[in-house]
Amino acid sequence: MRRKAGRRLWIALLILAALTPLGLWVPRFFGAGGAWGEWSWRELEKVIGYAPEGLKRTNGLWKAPAAGYGKGYLGYLASAMAGVLIVAAVSFAIGRLISKRKKDQNDGKK
Numbered sequence: 001m002r003r004k005a006g007r008r009l010w011i012a013l014l015i016l017a018a019l020t021p022l023g024l025w026v027p028r029f030f031g032a033g034g035a036w037g038e039w040s041w042r043e044l045e046k047v048i049g050y051a052p053e054g055l056k057r058t059n060g061l062w063k064a065p066a067a068g069y070g071k072g073y074l075g076y077l078a079s080a081m082a083g084v085l086i087v088a089a090v091s092f093a094i095g096r097l098i099s100k101r102k103k104d105q106n107d108g109k110k
Contacts, residue, residue, distance in 0.1 A: 013084050013088070014084070017080040017083075018080075020080035021077055025073075040059070041056050
């Protein structure tokens with residue numbers, strides 16, 4: 001049963017990752033500009049009438065390691081898949097460490 005639940009989780013994650021380009025397509029379809037949540041402080045100021053000072057002050061502080069996500073939607077999709085795999089690998093490694101630690105603790109109590 002546990003294996004079946006894990007398979008369902010992976011399928012759900014892959015479906016969600018495959019849907020990430022919707023974040024680019026939907027705003028363009030409705031003429032809303034850039035991808036959701038990826039606005040510059042200037043775009044935000046234009047849309048809502050102001051931009052928080054902290055946002056202006058920290059502009060340019062962070063440079064994305066894969067700025068622009070490569071070329072087009074395929075790069076965006078590849079970025080999503082890479083993110084899912086990295087998070088899954090780190091989560092798996094942490095889970096293994098925790099289960100090993102619990103096993104070692106239980107072995108010491110015998």
